[in-house]
Amino acid sequence: MRHIISILMENESGxxxxxxxxxxxxxxxxxxxxxxxxxxxxxxxxxxxxxGNDDIIEQITKQLNKLIDVVKLIxxxxxxxxxxxxxxxxxxxxxxxxxxxxxxxxxxRGKIIDVTxxxxxxxxxxxxxxxxxxxxxxxxxxxxxxxRSGPTGISRGELGLHL
Amino acid sequence: MELNGAQIVVQSLIDEGVEYIFGYPGGAVLHLYxxxxxxxxxKHILVRHEQGATHAADGYARATGKPGVVxxxxxxGATNAVTGIATAYLDSIPLVVISGQVSLPVIxxxxxxxxxxxxxxxxxxxxxxxxxxxxxxxxxxxxxxYVATSGRPGPVxxxxxxxxxAPNIKVPxxxxxxxxxxxxxPVVTGHKGxxxxxxxxxxxxxxxxxxxxxxxxxxxxxxxxxxxxxxxGYPITNTLMGLGSYPATDKQNVGMLGMHGTYEAxxxxxxxxxxxxxxxxxxxxxxxxxxxxxxxxxxxxxxxxPASISKTVRVAIPIVGDVKQVLEQxxxxxxxxxxxxxxxxxxxxxKQISEWQAIxxxxxxxxxxxxxxxxxxxxxxxxxxxxxYVTSDVGQHQMWAAxxxxxxxxxxxINSGGLGTMGFGLPAAIGVKLAFPEANVACVxxxxxxxxxxxxxxxALQYKTPIKILNLNNxxxxxxxxxxxxxxxxxxxxxxxxxxxxxxxxAEAYGHVxxxxxxxxxxxxxxxxxxxxxxxTVFIDIMTDRTENVYPMIEAGKGHHDMKxxxxxxxxxxxxxx
Ligand SMILES: Cc1cc2nc3c(=O)[nH]c(=O)nc-3n(C[C@H](O)[C@H](O)[C@H](O)COP(=O)(O)OP(=O)(O)OC[C@H]3O[C@@H](n4cnc5c(N)ncnc54)[C@H](O)[C@@H]3O)c2cc1C
Ligand SMILES: Cc1ncc(C[n+]2csc(CCOP(=O)(O)OP(=O)(O)O)c2C)c(N)n1
Ligand SMILES: [Mg+2]
Numbered sequence: 220m221r222h223i224i225s226i227l228m229e230n231e232s233g234x235x236x237x238x239x240x241x242x243x244x245x246x247x248x249x250x251x252x253x254x255x256x257x258x259x260x261x262x263x264x265x266x267x268x269x270x271g272n273d274d275i276i277e278q279i280t281k282q283l284n285k286l287i288d289v290v291k292l293i294x295x296x297x298x299x300x301x302x303x304x305x306x307x308x309x310x311x312x313x314x315x316x317x318x319x320x321x322x323x324x325x326x327x328r329g330k331i332i333d334v335t336x337x338x339x340x341x342x343x344x345x346x347x348x349x350x351x352x353x354x355x356x357x358x359x360x361x362x363x364x365x366x367r368s369g370p371t372g373i374s375r376g377e378l379g380l381h382l
Numbered sequence: 383m384e385l386n387g388a389q390i391v392v393q394s395l396i397d398e399g400v401e402y403i404f405g406y407p408g409g410a411v412l413h414l415y416x417x418x419x420x421x422x423x424x425k426h427i428l429v430r431h432e433q434g435a436t437h438a439a440d441g442y443a444r445a446t447g448k449p450g451v452v453x454x455x456x457x458x459g460a461t462n463a464v465t466g467i468a469t470a471y472l473d474s475i476p477l478v479v480i481s482g483q484v485s486l487p488v489i490x491x492x493x494x495x496x497x498x499x500x501x502x503x504x505x506x507x508x509x510x511x512x513x514x515x516x517x518x519x520x521x522x523x524x525x526x527x528y529v530a531t532s533g534r535p536g537p538v539x540x541x542x543x544x545x546x547x548a549p550n551i552k553v554p555x556x557x558x559x560x561x562x563x564x565x566x567x568p569v570v571t572g573h574k575g576x577x578x579x580x581x582x583x584x585x586x587x588x589x590x591x592x593x594x595x596x597x598x599x600x601x602x603x604x605x606x607x608x609x610x611x612x613x614x615g616y617p618i619t620n621t622l623m624g625l626g627s628y629p630a631t632d633k634q635n636v637g638m639l640g641m642h643g644t645y646e647a648x649x650x651x652x653x654x655x656x657x658x659x660x661x662x663x664x665x666x667x668x669x670x671x672x673x674x675x676x677x678x679x680x681x682x683x684x685x686x687x688p689a690s691i692s693k694t695v696r697v698a699i700p701i702v703g704d705v706k707q708v709l710e711q712x713x714x715x716x717x718x719x720x721x722x723x724x725x726x727x728x729x730x731x732x733k734q735i736s737e738w739q740a741i742x743x744x745x746x747x748x749x750x751x752x753x754x755x756x757x758x759x760x761x762x763x764x765x766x767x768x769x770x771y772v773t774s775d776v777g778q779h780q781m782w783a784a785x786x787x788x789x790x791x792x793x794x795x796i797n798s799g800g801l802g803t804m805g806f807g808l809p810a811a812i813g814v815k816l817a818f819p820e821a822n823v824a825c826v827x828x829x830x831x832x833x834x835x836x837x838x839x840x841x842a843l844q845y846k847t848p849i850k851i852l853n854l855n856n857x858x859x860x861x862x863x864x865x866x867x868x869x870x871x872x873x874x875x876x877x878x879x880x881x882x883x884x885x886x887x888x889a890e891a892y893g894h895v896x897x898x899x900x901x902x903x904x905x906x907x908x909x910x911x912x913x914x915x916x917x918x919t920v921f922i923d924i925m926t927d928r929t930e931n932v933y934p935m936i937e938a939g940k941g942h943h944d945m946k947x948x949x950x951x952x953x954x955x956x957x958x959x960x
Contacts, residue, residue: 233504233512236501274692274696278693281688284689285688285689287563289565
């Protein structure tokens with residue numbers, strides 16, 4: 220099953236490699252990983268998407284908790300939560316295609332954030348599946364490059380991951 | 383008080399109560415060595431190889447329960463220490479290893495003797511630090527000791543760049559009395575509800591067994607384990623790491639379990655209906671093939687590390703907590719419980735166990751004209767009245783030491799179980815002897831293992847640590863040969879050395895006493911003579927039966943109930959190796 224684990228950890232050099240190292244040393248897979256400092260500069264927050272059966276996910280969360288730099292974590296898949304991912308995609312545009320790409324971007328609620336005579340850069344956020352769907356909807360030949368942030372997430376309601 | 387970085391390190395160690403530091407100098411730690419030179423409280427033990435420093439500190443830690451402390455230089459000094467760090471990590475031994483590092487401004491430039499020690503050791507330490515600010519040095523050292531010794535213990539590395547210890551930069555010093563880390567709070571008290579459930583299950587068992595491990599030694603809970611086991615009257619088995627935490631000679635003890643455990647212990651595990659695992663981690667050498675492991679049992683597991691629980695074997699009742707506290711909580715509930723132990727079922731269970739015991743799985747050929755390694759260990763036990771500290775290396779000799787020396791006290795059996803590090807025994811014995819100068823310390827080793835840290839014989843002379851080395855010399859990497867015999871149709875690929883040094887001369891060259899024996903009747907008197915030489919290290923080169931194998935044995939892929947037992951006594955002697 221797919222799990223999305225949110226981790227609060229000390230904002231120290233090396234903390235990220237402890238997490239990454241743990242996954243490679245123990246043979247767990249990482250589908251995506253995002254990390255940035257939080258409003259409290261001493262902490263950073265990491266969102267990690269992984270897959271595994273219940274036993275593996277239990278070991279992953281226990282092993283993560285064991286890292287001294289990890290302050291707290293939750294498995295967002297355990298409760299109602301919202302996930303968002305950022306996509307930026309640069310596409311080739313011929314004059315006759317421009318309208319179609321623009322309307323497709325509108326349908327998906329994306330934004331065109333850079334324009335040259337021959338290219339657009341489209342920005343889009345949303346659940347990962349929506350970004351997948353957008354990519355599938357445009358002509359693969361037209362994509363020059365696409366970059367995705369990997370999902371990040373937050374739980375709904377009053378519960379939350381904080382100190 | 384204003385001190386420079388080097389002085390801060392030394393003073394912090396003194397304030398932490400450190401007695402010995404095991405180390406080896408080099409460029410990146412010269413300031414530190416200069417500070418060590420200028421004081422007398424902290425005693426430095428100069429080893430001959432950094433691996434020796436880590437094992438000696440580790441031996442000291444295992445015997446005393448106090449953290450072992452190591453100091454090595456950057457680069458090769460640091461990498462040489464890695465094997466010892468990993469050894470301590472896999473057996474959860476508290477070490478604080480200080481490594482020198484190149485100066486901060488040149489980190490990352492492939493400077494002379496630069497290696498990324500924090501990166502190299504990350505997977506084999508409990509935690510590590512790179513110190514970037516001299517004002518944080520004392521606090522970091524305090525944290526290192528706290529992390530190493532609390533919760534599930536383990537090694538901690540502090541990597542200190544040379545400029546942090548510079549003599550001319552002085553800062554105010556005070557050693558923190560306590561330290562807290564917001565992200566690190568080991569759970570020690572067990573969950574009451576879980577403990578109650580466990581007690582109910584335990585008391586209702588018909589074929590129970592207690593399976594205890596190194597956590598009881600690490601958690602200083604031997605006394606509680608004994609009281610608990612006696613209160614229940616149940617059989618108990620120990621892992622290799624748990625030996626001594628429950629007296630081996632006690633009648634409730636059915637011996638070690640696992641690959642080379644006793645027949646009765648493994649059969650009892652296999653047939654049991656309730657198992658309580660106490661500070662043990664279901665290692666694969668213990669469980670054998672997981673699908674076949676304890677098919678009828680409900681399992682209770684006490685461990686301070688949540689990650690140890692349900693890692694390889696799913697358990698019915700997990701209890702996260704310190705073994706000492708949890709056992710005390712359990713004892714209280716057992717006394718108050720209204721559930722009566724089914725004494726009839728228990729008597730039946732013991733009867734079954736005594737039938738397994740009657741197989742006498744540890745019996746060996748006592749009339750052989752060759753020295754049987756098992757006999758040597760039995761004699762060692764008798765000559766030292768079961769009171770010695772016994773360190774070992776890795777191989778057949780290690781298993782025989784575990785099987786035939788009846789450890790009745792914790793912290794007397796000092797061996798590398800998890801990593802299985804050849805070369806551990808000799809330096810570890812030096813560390814033990816420093817901690818307990820009056821005690822008998824024996825190192826049981828093999829002719830291959832001893833050569834991996836033989837240089838520490840020189841350290842033993844310099845620091846006058848008179849230990850007795852029993853080299854069970856079978857002219858083979860016996861353990862490897864045994865596997866090749868069983869699983870590779872006796873193709874003895876490189877498990878034999880065509881040249882083996884003359885150990886007597888070697889011992890003498892290092893300034894010690896060397897002895898060599900090859901007849902069974904020489905064993906006892908030689909051991910007596912050696913142990914009577916209180917102030918000498920004695921190397922006894924013992925020519926043993928080279929064909930001897932370790933039995934019983936659970937072969938790969940087999941379950942506890944499917945053990946390979948010794949071939950009929952008498953037929954093993956004078957056996958030609960294929
Ligand atoms: C050649 C060879 C053969 C071997 N054969 C065998 C064999 O036949 N049988 C055998 O048993 N082993 C054998 N071993 C050793 C084996 O590899 C493991 O090292 C050993 O089984 C682990 O012992 P343990 O389960 O007691 O765990 P340890 O490694 O001692 O771990 C201790 C456990 O206790 C927990 N703990 C620590 N402190 C506390 C506390 N205060 N409170 C609660 N819990 C705590 C830890 O979290 C950990 O889970 C062999 C090794 C070698 C090299
Ligand atoms: C550093 C290291 N290298 C290799 C091994 C694999 N190994 C395990 S036992 C053994 C042979 C040990 O031979 P010896 O010390 O003579 O002991 P014996 O088994 O003969 O008693 C080897 C090579 C190991 N455990 N450690
Ligand atoms: Mg040998």
